[in-house]
Amino acid sequence: TFDRALRALPITQHNRVWPLYLRFVQSARIPELAVRVYRRFLKIEPDRVEEFVDYLKKIKSWNEAAVQLAELVNSDTFVSQYGKSKYDLWKELLTIITKNPSDIK
Structure with a gap:
């Protein structure tokens, strides 16, 4: 399994396993498992x-998406790998909140 591979390999080789593991958990259609794996990643x-x-x-x-985006917006050190500005992240956060108010806690 992927967990065993991650435990057996040195950390320098984990980059070979993670992409496959993430693709697998996304395709497994078990969102709770994928979220746990992503948090670990x-x-x-x-x-x-x-x-x-x-x-x-x-x-x-x-x-959860809103929580993660709020953390990014509030981070002084985060740099977007997608080239998004803080303003773009704010817009994304506010779009989620305004379109899904009943799902936000």
Whole structure:
């Protein structure tokens, strides 16, 4: 399994496993599992949080997507890998909140 591979390989080789693991959990159609795996992945690759936000929007996990975007907006050190400005992230956050108010806690 992917978990065993990650435990067995040195951290320098994890980059060979993570892309396959993330693709697998997304295709498995078990959103809860994919979210847990992404959270684990972000501990190693925190700069890839925008991928996680995209996935959360794809599965319509609006509250979690809003939480993640709020953290990005409030971060003084975050630099978007997609080239988005703080203003773009704010717009994305506000769009989620205004279109899905009943899903935001």
